[in-house]
Amino acid sequence: MTSGAPTTPSSPTTPASDVRVRFAPSPTGMFHVGGARSALFNWAVAKRSGGTFVLRIEDTDAARNKPEWTQGILDALAALGMHSQDPTFEGPYFQSQNVELHAEAARRLSEAGRAYYCDCTREDVAARTGNPHSGYDGFCRDRGLAYEPGRALRFRTPDEGETQVVDLIRGNPVFPNDSIEDFVVARGDGSPVFLLANVVDDMDERITHVIRGEEHLPNTPKQQLLWEALGATPPVWAHLPVIVNEKRQKLSKRRDKVALEDYLADGILPEAMVNYLMLLGWAPGNDEEILPFEELVRRFDVADVNTASAFFDVKKLTAFNGEYIRAMGVEDFAAACDPWLHAPRAPWSEEQFDAAAFAAVAPLAQTRVALLSEITNNVDFLFLDEPVHDEQSWAKAMKPPAAELLPDARAALAELEAWEAEPLKETVTAVGEKHGLKLGKAQAPVRVAVTGRTVGLPLFESLEVLGRERTLARVDAAIARLADAAAGTPAE
C-alpha cells in the first residue's frame, strides 16, 4: 500500500512458493473424470505458483476402500501427467496412517469444551423435532456426558453470528451459524468422521488452498469452524463447479460413463482429455482452445474459474481428440494405435497382422479417426482373411450394374501390369466409363467386395497394399455371391 515500497519482482524463473494444494480422493471406485479435473486444477495452481501438489488418499472407510482403487488413482493421475517423479508432486499420504492425530484433535476439542458427547440416535432426534431433515437439536449439549462406547462426539457450533468463507471462485459466501447444526466429529467407536479427519490432515500437511468440488461448499463453514477451534488459520477455499450430465445432474458412477479409464480405453489421448477437462469451467482466453498443458498453466488462474455447472460433452472431447491425433507425427500416431492393432482389442491374430502394411496405410487413416479405437475397423480388411460382411453396405453398393461391372473390373485388374494406386485408379475409372458410371459410383462395388464397407480408406492405395492376389480373390467371391443371388439362392 505504501508508495515507494518495493514490489515483488516478476522473476522469469518461477520462485518456489509456499502454496500447498492437495487432491484427496477416497479409493472407493474407478477414477472419475470429475476427480481428474479437480486434480488438474490443483496441479495447475501448484505448477503456476511454484508450489506443491499433495496427494492424500482418504482411505478411512475400510468397508468401501480397496487397494486396487488406490492403484487406479495413482495410475490415472500418472497418465494425465501427475506423478511422483515430478518435483511438484508430494505423497501419496494415507489418511489411515494419521488416526492418532485425528484422535488427538477430537480429544482437544472435547477437553476445551468445543465438543461434547451425545447418545442420541437418529430416531431420537427425529422424534423430538418431528422433522427428519431438520438436523441435530442440541439435546445433549449441556448434559455433560462422558465418553462411553456408542457415544458420538459433536462439535458445538456457535449460536449466533455467521461464518464467512473466503472462496476464490464464489466471492465469500456467508453462512448463518444458527443454520449449522452440532455435527458429529467422532463416531461412537471413537473414529473420526470425514469433516474432522480432512481438516486435521490439511493442517498437518500445511495446505494453504483447498480447491475441490462445489458439493463440498456446505461442508466448508463447518470445517472452517474446526480449523479455528483447533487454533489454526483456515486455508483459502475454491469450490469448482460440478460437472453434470445431459440432464444437468452431477455426474454419477451409477448412471453416467465417468471412469477415466474407459475413455482412455476408447482411444482418447491423455493430452486431449487434459486439454478438454481444463476447459470445463474455464477458458484460456484469446479464443484459443487447443493448447498444450504448459501453456494452459501459464494462463491459468483459479479465480477465473466459472461458477455455473458444466456439461461433460463427449462430442467435444472427441473433436479435441481428433485434433490431437491429426497433430501427431505419423510414427507417433502408429505407435499410439498399437494397443488396438493386437488381440484382444483387434479381431485378428498376430500371424495375420502385418506391421509393414499398417505402416503403409497409417497416414491415410490418421485423418479418419477421432478415437484411436476406430483404427481397427479402418484397417481390418488388410488382416482378416475375409472382409467383414456389412450387409447394409452390400445392399447399397451391389445394385445394378454391379453384377456386370465386377467381372469386367476383375478381368482388367488381372491384366494390370503395375499394381499401384494410380494405374489401379485408371483401370477402375475405365471400367466404370464402359458402364456409364463415374468413378464415384464405379468404385463402390469394388470397395465393398474388397473391404466389406462403403466407407473407408482411399480405395486404390488400399488395393495396392492388399495385393493383387487377395484383391482378385475377394472380387471373385463377390461375383459368386451376386451370381447366387441372381440364381435365386439367397446368400444369406
Add this chain to the structure above:
RNA sequence: GCCCCUAUCGUCUAGUGGCCUAGGACGCCGCCCUCUCACGGCGGUAACGCGGGUUCAAAUCCCGCUGGGGGUACCA
C-alpha cells in the same frame, strides 16, 4: 422443509457499464475440394430466463421472481 451455489447460442465459453448489429469452439446445415468416408477451406443456423430498478448508457450493477444444481449421515 432448511442452508448454500447458480443463470450468455443445443453444449463449453468470451464478455467485468459505452468497443456488442454479443466473439470463438463443438454440434448441426449448405457449398467447395474429392474414388467413398474423412481432413481441409468457405458460408450459415443459433443466446444475454422474466420483471422491476440505478445510469446519458446494462449481457455487464442492485432487488424480486422463475428455472437449474448441490448439501442436509455416527459416507467421503
